[in-house]
Amino acid sequence: MVEPGEFLRRLFAAAVAAADPAVSLARHLPDPPRGRTVVVGAGKAAASMARAVEVSWPGELSGLVVTRYGHGAPTQRIEVVEAGHPVPNAAGETAARSILDRVAGLDAGDLVICLILGGGLALLSLPAPGLTLADKQAVNRALLKSGADIGEINCVRRHLSATKGGRLAAACHPARVVTLLISDTPGDDPLDIASGPTVPDPTTCAEALAILVAHQHNVGMLVTAAMGLLSCNVK
Structure with missing residues (x-):
């Protein structure tokens, strides 16, 4: 019989493993578009998510994600930038501007994959x-x-903000936008995760x-x- 403490530790480890982007992300990726694919995002695990997209994506892609200092990961096609968290800083502001530049000028045949996680509120502060x-x-x-x-x-x-409350999604228009979220927010409301960069603001x-x-x-x-x-x- 497993002791309660050990049982809980195993449950916790299983939950963390199931949420690992390397395991969970591939099945949620959309089909490749006829045009370009751009990956953008922000959060404490954004680099890991970006790497998982690169491994699973069947076609060409490019992009930029921003994560907190010390949480970068090696990637091949998606640039990873580190910035301040939980206090926003100039590096995050510069990264947010770069993300908006990346999605500017896309057309209806293009696809933007937005990777949004906890920590994105500070890391995508513009x-x-x-x-x-x-x-x-x-x-x-x-x-x-x-x-x-x-x-x-x-x-x-x-x-x-120039990026929150759906403003990032608006900047991507007319490209298709697919948002992949990993939530550590009570209630899991997409508008509350990094203040909803791709979610319309009802206020x-x-x-x-x-x-x-x-x-x-x-x-x-x-x-x-x-x-x-x-x-x-x-x-």
Whole structure:
């Protein structure tokens, strides 16, 4: 008879093994397109996912993924960039811009495979036009201190981002977008995993601005944030 502690350790090891991209990812890959295939993504295991795609993909592909420092992995065709996590930094911002450059100019015959995982919120941090990374960080700190709940904070974060809340998917248009997710988020809502770079945001700019008005009083910061909210264009 197996002791309860050993049984639980075996269960944990089996669950981790089943979630390994090398094991789980291949069966979820889409069929190759008639055009180009571009792989992009962000998260703590993004490099491992990218390597699994390379091993299983039957055709040509290229791309870029961003992971946290120390979590890179050797790849052949997909570039791996390391950046700051959990605190976003300039390396992540540069990587996010590079990802948007990679998906620009695609057509309807092309395919974008987006690899999204936990950690992508910080690693794919690109402020909306009119904002800086420091602006976003200041607004986030103010909301955390104000007592705003996590749903309110995530709403504002998405609207101050150039990649979250479906904006990455919008940048890929008219290419087909297939998102492969590995979740460590309670509830597994795709919108909550890295703030949903490829998931339409059901909230509005007006709602995000109302949250800022309700929870903070720094007028300069509010005006700066409003500039970012006015730039959002994903419904």
